[in-house]
Amino acid sequence: MGEESTVPVLCSFGGEIVPKCGKFVYEGGTTRLMRVHRSINFLNLLCRVNEIFKSTAISTIKYRYPGLELDFPLVSVTTDEDVSGMMQEFSSPMATPIHLFAEPRHNLDNGTIQSTPSILQNSEITSSSHMVDAYRQDGDGTIFSHSHGQACHMQYSSRQDLDNVTLQATPSIFHEKNETNTSSPGMFDDILYESDLNPLIHLLKENTAMGGIETGVGSQPQVVDNSGDNTTSKIDFSLSEGQEFRNADAFDMALREHAIRSSFEYRPMRTDQGRIDKTCIKDRCPWYIHASKVPGGSSFRIKALESNHAHEIAKLTTHRQASQKWVANFVRGQVRKHLYSTPDDIVAAIDHVYGIEVNYYMSRRGKDLALKEVHIGTSLYDLAAYCDEIERTNPSSFVTLDFPSYALLGIFIAYHATRHGFEKACRPIISLYSRNIGGDYPHVWLYATGLDGGYNSFLVAYAVVESSNQETWSWFCRQLARILLDSPEITIITVKQEKSSEAVGSIFQKAHHRYCRKLLCEDFYRKFKDKDLLLNFRKAIDAESEAYFRLHMDEISRISPEAQKWIKEISPTPNFWAVSCFDGQQDCIDYHLSAEEFDIWRDDGNAMNSSVISMMRLFHTNMREIFLRNQVQESSDEDRQLTPYALGRLDNVETQLKLSFINAKHHCQRQFYTESIYDNDNGHIVDLTERTCTCRIWQLHKFPCCHAVAAIRVHESNVLDYCEHYTVANCREAYSEFIHPISNVHHMKDTPRTSGAKKRTYSKRNFTP
Ligand SMILES: [Zn+2]
Numbered sequence: 001m002g003e004e005s006t007v008p009v010l011c012s013f014g015g016e017i018v019p020k021c022g023k024f025v026y027e028g029g030t031t032r033l034m035r036v037h038r039s040i041n042f043l044n045l046l047c048r049v050n051e052i053f054k055s056t057a058i059s060t061i062k063y064r065y066p067g068l069e070l071d072f073p074l075v076s077v078t079t080d081e082d083v084s085g086m087m088q089e090f091s092s093p094m095a096t097p098i099h100l101f102a103e104p105r106h107n108l109d110n111g112t113i114q115s116t117p118s119i120l121q122n123s124e125i126t127s128s129s130h131m132v133d134a135y136r137q138d139g140d141g142t143i144f145s146h147s148h149g150q151a152c153h154m155q156y157s158s159r160q161d162l163d164n165v166t167l168q169a170t171p172s173i174f175h176e177k178n179e180t181n182t183s184s185p186g187m188f189d190d191i192l193y194e195s196d197l198n199p200l201i202h203l204l205k206e207n208t209a210m211g212g213i214e215t216g217v218g219s220q221p222q223v224v225d226n227s228g229d230n231t232t233s234k235i236d237f238s239l240s241e242g243q244e245f246r247n248a249d250a251f252d253m254a255l256r257e258h259a260i261r262s263s264f265e266y267r268p269m270r271t272d273q274g275r276i277d278k279t280c281i282k283d284r285c286p287w288y289i290h291a292s293k294v295p296g297g298s299s300f301r302i303k304a305l306e307s308n309h310a311h312e313i314a315k316l317t318t319h320r321q322a323s324q325k326w327v328a329n330f331v332r333g334q335v336r337k338h339l340y341s342t343p344d345d346i347v348a349a350i351d352h353v354y355g356i357e358v359n360y361y362m363s364r365r366g367k368d369l370a371l372k373e374v375h376i377g378t379s380l381y382d383l384a385a386y387c388d389e390i391e392r393t394n395p396s397s398f399v400t401l402d403f404p405s406y407a408l409l410g411i412f413i414a415y416h417a418t419r420h421g422f423e424k425a426c427r428p429i430i431s432l433y434s435r436n437i438g439g440d441y442p443h444v445w446l447y448a449t450g451l452d453g454g455y456n457s458f459l460v461a462y463a464v465v466e467s468s469n470q471e472t473w474s475w476f477c478r479q480l481a482r483i484l485l486d487s488p489e490i491t492i493i494t495v496k497q498e499k500s501s502e503a504v505g506s507i508f509q510k511a512h513h514r515y516c517r518k519l520l521c522e523d524f525y526r527k528f529k530d531k532d533l534l535l536n537f538r539k540a541i542d543a544e545s546e547a548y549f550r551l552h553m554d555e556i557s558r559i560s561p562e563a564q565k566w567i568k569e570i571s572p573t574p575n576f577w578a579v580s581c582f583d584g585q586q587d588c589i590d591y592h593l594s595a596e597e598f599d600i601w602r603d604d605g606n607a608m609n610s611s612v613i614s615m616m617r618l619f620h621t622n623m624r625e626i627f628l629r630n631q632v633q634e635s636s637d638e639d640r641q642l643t644p645y646a647l648g649r650l651d652n653v654e655t656q657l658k659l660s661f662i663n664a665k666h667h668c669q670r671q672f673y674t675e676s677i678y679d680n681d682n683g684h685i686v687d688l689t690e691r692t693c694t695c696r697i698w699q700l701h702k703f704p705c706c707h708a709v710a711a712i713r714v715h716e717s718n719v720l721d722y723c724e725h726y727t728v729a730n731c732r733e734a735y736s737e738f739i740h741p742i743s744n745v746h747h748m749k750d751t752p753r754t755s756g757a758k759k760r761t762y763s764k765r766n767f768t769p
């Protein structure tokens with residue numbers, strides 16, 4: 001039909017897709033052009049891509065669907081069918097060239113890219129269509145899954161004709177970068193990335209050499225840093241004396257995981273109340289562990305550990321420690337992946353990861369056990385299904401169901417619509433705070449909010465976690481970092497007393513970080529109960545210039561040296577609270593208390609005695625309504641107007657201008673001098689091009705100060721042209737995308753998703769039904 005038999009293919013590698021000027025662009029890396037035959041198969045295509053970049057590491061390729069921008073998920077290519085599907089989408093004459101994005105397999109432990117000769121040589125690739133992403137190991141033996149890239153497909157099918165469910169799951173759970181320099185050492189150090197295609201076993205074993213499967217280093221557990229608080233469980237495959245676990249079960253799981261990974265089995269020596277002793281199963285082997293209950297609590301601590309074995313460590317094909325509960329743990333860690341998968345799939349997945357076989361029965365029971373597990377009043381099954389449902393109905397949303405802290409559950413949700421709105425129409429200021437969930441639950445909501453052009457609180461992301469602590473905040477910030485990136489533009493406001501402050505410091509290293517001034521002031525007043533002091537403190541915080549800051553600080557130290565001391569103890573430098581030494585963007589109000597709106601939602605939920613999942617639904621509905629309310633189909637003249645908030649603010653500026661008789665004089669180009677007859681402090685230089693004033697208010701607040709307004713008048717321009725962030729149109733822009741409704745998860749339990757599914761078969765194995 002005149003179709004060219006070869007097609008041009010652009011291929012990019014080494015860069016990344018980043019938001020820029022309101023669009024997503026591919027930045028960095030190189031782009032090469034090649035021609036491929038339309039009938040090329042996947043493996044050959046992958047070879048060509050690796051060839052052209054002289055690489056052996058590329059294992060993932062994706063393409064941009066014709067006509068779509070880069071902020072849409074890329075389409076993964078993992079099979080021959082995918083390749084031919086892609087060719088069909090780009091039928092000739094081609095309007096746009098095929099643009100492939102190649103990604104290497106990452107080893108996040110050291111940030112290097114490993115070469116993977118196996119991928120090009122492995123003949124099993126076509127037969128084993130099982131794709132498992134990556135696994136992360138938690139201290140209690142929980143394995144976490146990671147898919148990388150945005151449109152990661154995972155396909156399973158059962159050998160038995162139970163469902164033949166094929167999944168398309170978990171887009172981009174993690175985009176972890178530099179995870180290792182976060183503040184919870186060890187916790188994410190064990191992240192392993194695995195290509196979609198590679199057989200997992202070899203690599204996992206290599207990467208988990210710390211677990212010592214082949215090298216035998218399992219007999220010499222790594223030194224776990226036990227300095228600092230030892231109530232935090234160390235997430236590590238290895239065990240060491242002094243390590244502490246939440247309870248006996250957690251210890252049991254960690255021990256099993258360790259033994260399975262290290263290829264040795266153990267047996268109990270004695271188990272008393274409050275004491276656990278195990279020894280290696282081999283005769284005369286000295287390996288031995290003793291843990292006991294920490295007095296006055298439920299946690300267990302390793303008291304003694306002889307970690308050497310007196311025999312060869314040989315690879316095991318079955319393992320007596322791979323119990324039902326252990327399988328449950330495995331499933332739990334990747335609950336979203338295994339939600340619809342069959343026991344056979346789980347058997348195979350465990351085989352892939354650990355190289356050991358568990359039987360069908362154990363796998364089935366393990367899965368049931370995991371999915372029936374109740375967290376925050378809802379089964380893991382429902383939570384996972386809910387997360388899937390959000391992702392299905394609201395594509396490009398970030399939803400994470402994870403165990404951020406040792407066996408503590410966390411759910412993070414950032415809708416596509418809220419991410420889009422924040423990026424397009426909110427100033428780069430984010431507030432982080434937590435709220436108790438109320439009802440009978442100890443859990444907390446974690447919020448990340450911005451402000452829209454009308455100064456309404458704009459919820460960008462939220463999470464439910466089991467408690468507000470360093471680990472959960474670190475986890476939350478890591479999720480958030482995937483949306484916000486660590487940009488030098490962004491200002492992050494935290495509550496000083498909350499653990500969020502430490503997490504922000506370690507994860508958003510470039511961002512401007514400051515404490516909520518409102519809550520600082522409240523604390524200050526509670527302590528000193530002096531209005532005069534408070535006034536000075538407030539003015540010191542808000543002073544744009546160093547001189548005023550000093551003035552008020554001196555006044556405070558004159559009134560009360562004690563108050564001065566208190567202030568000095570807030571932070572080593574005043575950056576965290578004083579505007580005068582803060583370059584990030586500012587707002588006139590602190591909006592931590594704007595959470596009141598969400599408190600109402602929460603209280604509504606509690607009044608109805610809701611489970612946490614129904615509360616999340618309530619949040620979803622309420623947010624959806626807010627978005628719908630703010631969406632106006634047609635643009636009108638009104639769009640260019642300022643929001644009521646901005647009009648009020650402009651009024652104030654004008655009053656200030658009148659009262660202080662500020663005059664602006666043209667200086668050069670678009671620069672102006674201002675001066676006041678009454679007030680020496682109003683001599684400033686305004687630059688209309690840069691939109692700055694030496695009083696700093698304009699650049700910090702992105703709202704013209706009185707000097708700027710005076711200059712704009714002299715320049716005979718319209719003030720409106722300088723307030724673009726605060727227009728009605730921009731305010732609406734924040735709500736321009738839809739939050740789509742979600743159906744009731746309970747209805748979808750029995751309707752596995754099969755759309756677009758391709759049936760796969762597994763390599764044959766011997767299962768014990
Ligand atoms: Zn032994």
Ligand SMILES: [Zn+2]
Nearest residue numbers: 693695705707
């Ligand atoms: Zn000014």
